[in-house]
Amino acid sequence: MTRHYVAIATYTAKPDTADQVAQLLPWLAQASRQEPGNISYSIARDLERPHVFTIVEIYDDADAFTAHRESAHFASIAKMQIIPLLESRVVVGYEGDGVIG
Template sequence: MYIVIARYRARPETVGEVAELLPSLAESSRQEPGNLSYSITQDLDDPLVFLIVEKYEKATDFDAHRDSAHFKEIGISKIIPLLEDRQVESFNANLT
């Protein structure tokens, strides 16, 4: 399994818009081949911060996600320009 954790920090004036857009990105992403789960949380202490945890069968499934039309349309074109900061980490969960 391949896990991706993205931490988004919205600008104060865009947090509402980011919160409205993220569910549509998640819904489309959950339909992708190889996607096992896609969850979004908003920090209780700092509501500008969103944590996205994505699980895929393999790294190439995540690569396909980043190349998908919905990620380009919603993620890259709409959400990312509204952010103050964005950090993305990837993990290999196939360790035994």
């Protein structure tokens, strides 16, 4: 068993920007998966509310998640491109304990 940090983010896009957000999120995920300390990064789009996205990120620890949020790709993709397209963004952190994989 290993301890890890889990972040679950809910991004609610403005209805007219949902497809644009859907196109940008895979770029953010791809770069984030390459970070030291990242265990996994997945994106899901709500089937009934297609402007709502859930992102589940797992890191070795909270410091690795902090490094993610301070990375150049997070600044250029998330902060500069995705976040301005959102109505809201909620990120909740959890401590995980269990087998991953």
